Amino acid sequence: MKRFRITINILIMILLSGLIFFGIVEGLKIYTRQNAIIQVPNLNGMTLSQAIKVLKDNNLSAEVVDSIYQREQEASTIYDVVPSEGSNVKEGRTIFLKIYSSIPAKKVLPDVKDLPLRAAEERLKRLGFIHLSQKEVEGLHKGLCVGIEDNQGNLLPEGTRLSLESELVILVSGRETEKLTVDDLIDSANDSISSTDSIVEPVVEEKNEEDKPADWF
Numbered sequence: 001m002k003r004f005r006i007t008i009n010i011l012i013m014i015l016l017s018g019l020i021f022f023g024i025v026e027g028l029k030i031y032t033r034q035n036a037i038i039q040v041p042n043l044n045g046m047t048l049s050q051a052i053k054v055l056k057d058n059n060l061s062a063e064v065v066d067s068i069y070q071r072e073q074e075a076s077t078i079y080d081v082v083p084s085e086g087s088n089v090k091e092g093r094t095i096f097l098k099i100y101s102s103i104p105a106k107k108v109l110p111d112v113k114d115l116p117l118r119a120a121e122e123r124l125k126r127l128g129f130i131h132l133s134q135k136e137v138e139g140l141h142k143g144l145c146v147g148i149e150d151n152q153g154n155l156l157p158e159g160t161r162l163s164l165e166s167e168l169v170i171l172v173s174g175r176e177t178e179k180l181t182v183d184d185l186i187d188s189a190n191d192s193i194s195s196t197d198s199i200v201e202p203v204v205e206e207k208n209e210e211d212k213p214a215d216w217f
Contacts, residue, residue: 040087040095048076048099059091067101071165075102104163111158112145117172120145128164139173146171 038058043051052062065082073079080098083089107127112120121132139146148156151167162168 037088038091038093040081040083040085040089042085043078043081043095043097044085046078047074048078048097051078051097055095060089061092061094063094063096064099065096066098068098069101069104069164073100075100104165106161106163109148109156109158109160109162112170113147113158115145117143117145117170120170120172124168124170129162129166129168131165131167132170133167134170134172136174137171142173144173146173 038060040060041054041058043054046054048064055062068079077100078097079100082096082098089095105128107129110123110127112123115123117134124132135149137146149169149171150156151169153169156162156168
């Protein structure tokens with residue numbers, strides 16, 4: 001009889017422990033809303049205001065974390081979300097949005113002077129400058145970049161902050177400037193002096209009759 005009572009008490013304790021454990025688990029689920037699972041909707045191509053409304057209707061919030069500029073894309077439209085479309089998230093989760101911007105990004109114009117044309121183009125393209133053209137000018141060495149102009153012909157100094165949509169003209173030395181040595185300069189100077197001497201005629205002073213002495217016959 002005594003053993004029976006002990007067995008009953010043990011079973012009751014096990015049952016109570018199980019009930020308590022089950023209650024704790026269910027309470028945590030309610031507290032953390034683990035049962036409220038929502039799939040992230042497809043927001044790509046929507047405007048920012050449309051995406052925010054859709055997320056709000058699904059008990060989700062939105063935050064813009066990045067933007068890029070593309071000329072052919074409509075500004076303020078969604079191009080990516082994190083977590084991605086179809087991911088399971090809890091109610092109230094913040095969905096991070098990436099949108100197209102209406103303002104082109106800007107970068108600092110690098111130093112490309114005296115670089116070969118191909119190297120100058122590569123340096124500009126790596127920064128995102130893609131609207132490039134060329135113009136030949138005189139220079140000491142053929143094929144080197146002399147400078148950068150805008151499409152209005154204004155020379156752009158290194159360090160200028162420009163839109164990546166700017167149209168840049170690479171000035172490249174297409175013909176070499178004639179180089180003169182010291183001997184060439186001396187010969188040129190001597191030629192100039194000789195030429196000047198050859199055209200100078202001696203001046204003969206003419207005497208007037210009035211200037212002759214009175215006793216001259």
